[in-house]
Amino acid sequence: MSWWCSSTLETWTWTPKPYLGALLIVGLLLSLAAWWSLRGRHTDALVLAQEGSVGSVPAGSSTGRSVALVFGALGLWACLDWPLAALGAGYLATAQMARQIIMVMVVAPLLLFACPAPLAVRAVGWGKRLSVLRVMSRPAFAVPVAALTLVAVNAPAVVDPLVKTPYGAFLMDGAWVFAGFALWLPVQCPHPGVRRLTGGVAMVYLIGQSIVPVLPGFFMTWSDFPIYSTYELAPRVFQDFDAVIDQQTAAAVLQVGGMVLLWVQIAYRFLKWGHDQMEEGSPRRKAMPGTSAVTP
Amino acid sequence: MSPELPHWSRRRFLGAGAVVSAAVALGACNLDRGSSPDESAREGGPTDGWSGERLDPPWTKPDVTFTDLDGAPFPFAERTAGKLSLLFFGYTNCPDICPVYLSTLASAREAIGTGPGSRPDVYFVGVDLARDTPEVVQAYLANIDPTFQGLTGSEEVIAEALAAIYAPPVELGEPDADGSYEVGHPSWVTVYQAEDDRAHRRYPYGVRQQDWVKDLPRLAAGEST
Numbered sequence: 436m437s438w439w440c441s442s443t444l445e446t447w448t449w450t451p452k453p454y455l456g457a458l459l460i461v462g463l464l465l466s467l468a469a470w471w472s473l474r475g476r477h478t479d480a481l482v483l484a485q486e487g488s489v490g491s492v493p494a495g496s497s498t499g500r501s502v503a504l505v506f507g508a509l510g511l512w513a514c515l516d517w518p519l520a521a522l523g524a525g526y527l528a529t530a531q532m533a534r535q536i537i538m539v540m541v542v543a544p545l546l547l548f549a550c551p552a553p554l555a556v557r558a559v560g561w562g563k564r565l566s567v568l569r570v571m572s573r574p575a576f577a578v579p580v581a582a583l584t585l586v587a588v589n590a591p592a593v594v595d596p597l598v599k600t601p602y603g604a605f606l607m608d609g610a611w612v613f614a615g616f617a618l619w620l621p622v623q624c625p626h627p628g629v630r631r632l633t634g635g636v637a638m639v640y641l642i643g644q645s646i647v648p649v650l651p652g653f654f655m656t657w658s659d660f661p662i663y664s665t666y667e668l669a670p671r672v673f674q675d676f677d678a679v680i681d682q683q684t685a686a687a688v689l690q691v692g693g694m695v696l697l698w699v700q701i702a703y704r705f706l707k708w709g710h711d712q713m714e715e716g717s718p719r720r721k722a723m724p725g726t727s728a729v730t731p
Numbered sequence: 732m733s734p735e736l737p738h739w740s741r742r743r744f745l746g747a748g749a750v751v752s753a754a755v756a757l758g759a760c761n762l763d764r765g766s767s768p769d770e771s772a773r774e775g776g777p778t779d780g781w782s783g784e785r786l787d788p789p790w791t792k793p794d795v796t797f798t799d800l801d802g803a804p805f806p807f808a809e810r811t812a813g814k815l816s817l818l819f820f821g822y823t824n825c826p827d828i829c830p831v832y833l834s835t836l837a838s839a840r841e842a843i844g845t846g847p848g849s850r851p852d853v854y855f856v857g858v859d860l861a862r863d864t865p866e867v868v869q870a871y872l873a874n875i876d877p878t879f880q881g882l883t884g885s886e887e888v889i890a891e892a893l894a895a896i897y898a899p900p901v902e903l904g905e906p907d908a909d910g911s912y913e914v915g916h917p918s919w920v921t922v923y924q925a926e927d928d929r930a931h932r933r934y935p936y937g938v939r940q941q942d943w944v945k946d947l948p949r950l951a952a953g954e955s956t
Contacts, residue, residue, distance in 0.1 A: 660941040660944070
């Protein structure tokens with residue numbers, strides 16, 4: 436059993452080949468969630484009554500967080516384990532870009548959403564690490580860092596050597612996770628000490644963010660030749676799905692797929708924002724505390 | 732006297748040690764990666780501005796008579812005289828090198844479009860005599876590039892031709908449960924130039940489409956150094 440995916444040049448087979456590292460990481464994530472759930476004290480006074488708290492405790496019910504955790508963990512597992520990871524690391528650029536999009540646009544925001552504020556406080560605290568987190572959660576920092584990371588880990592000069600070894604492929608997957616978290620921290624940071632973008636500003640940020648997947652896909656779309664030697668020289672998985680078609684499909688997955696996932700989230704936030712606005716403006720909300728009934 | 736390390740420092744130190752140990756252990760766990768037949772072919776390459784390896788002294792053409800797909804004799808040296816000719820030995824059941832290499836070459840030809848180097852004669856010699864029948868080779872090449880020409884031959888003819896390109900003899904692998912088997916064959920294309928009917932370069936597996944697009948016009952123009 437390999438511990439991580441990498442390009443092997445072996446003929447592709449559909450015989451399942453799980454990766455130990457992927458199972459370990461997903462297992463650790465679920466263990467952390469189980470430990471937190473069994474721990475019981477979910478609302479630390481430390482979290483809510485902290486003087487340095489500038490943001491609000493992120494919204495979201497416990498059920499919502501659990502659902503996000505389950506889907507986030509499933510997405511992570513799908514990205515890191517056979518067959519998608521094996522296909523992506525050594526056979527198809529399309530699979531690699533699908534992994535990237537799922538990791539950056541689905542897994543990262545879901546896991547950030549799933550993270551309860553007290554857990555974030557416990558992990559980051561209120562000291563120097565929080566200062567770092569605040570800087571990382573600024574859009575002016577997050578977007579360039581995420582974009583540069585994604586462009587770098589999609590450059591052929593980086594991809595081709597990295598995917599040859601499990602360590603290199605692990606590093607690349609780690610860079611995706613980092614880029615994903617960086618991109619979503621400004622709107623999804625679970626730490627109450629960080630001022631998150633909300634409402635219309637958050638949507639403007641997300642719309643601006645949609646440029647990020649376009650950047651690495653640009654070269655794939657406009658190149659006359661396959662840009663990655665790994666996928667050009669890999670044994671074919673599907674007859675007639677050659678390296679050029681694969682590259683063009685990969686670019687489409689990265690750009691169109693990334694955009695669709697992003698706009699789904701923008702639409703969700705827009706609807707939720709509109710709903711919240713209406714709730715705020717409704718007579719029931721305007722009623723004084725203690726009023727038992729509101730008459731028109 | 733140095734102060735005692737605070738508790739958290741020791742914890743961090745131990746944590747970092749645990750991470751490094753885990754990484755080393757996981758690295759050692761990479762049991763089934765195996766060795767690829769031609770991994771070295773991907774590494775580096777000639778540094779003289781060509782993607783093919785220089786042959787010094789140049790190789791002469793194999794003086795053998797293959798059989799074409801219609802069953803007619805094909806005296807290779809005679810029929811390819813004065814033409815840019817690319818010779819590849821492979822087998823139609825090859826799972827990796829042959830289809831990838833031939834597809835790369837076909838795509839490169841298409842990318843060149845017209846002009847010098849766009850129409851080299853590409854010959855595929857099927858070395859798996861039991862399975863590479865003329866019909867099978869024809870169907871195989873039609874899927875990749877119908878302009879590629881298929882050739883077959885007797886065991887002796889193929890052995891002689893391989894000896895002319897300094898390649899080891901064909902090696903048949905052990906059949907698996909389904910009866911299919913792998914065949915060891917040279918994984919390079921030998922390029923015979925039109926000017927002197929000799930090969931000055933050979934192109935190992937790992938040469939990319941863009942490399943062919945760059946080199947084929949130069950080879951067609953008679954350049955070799």
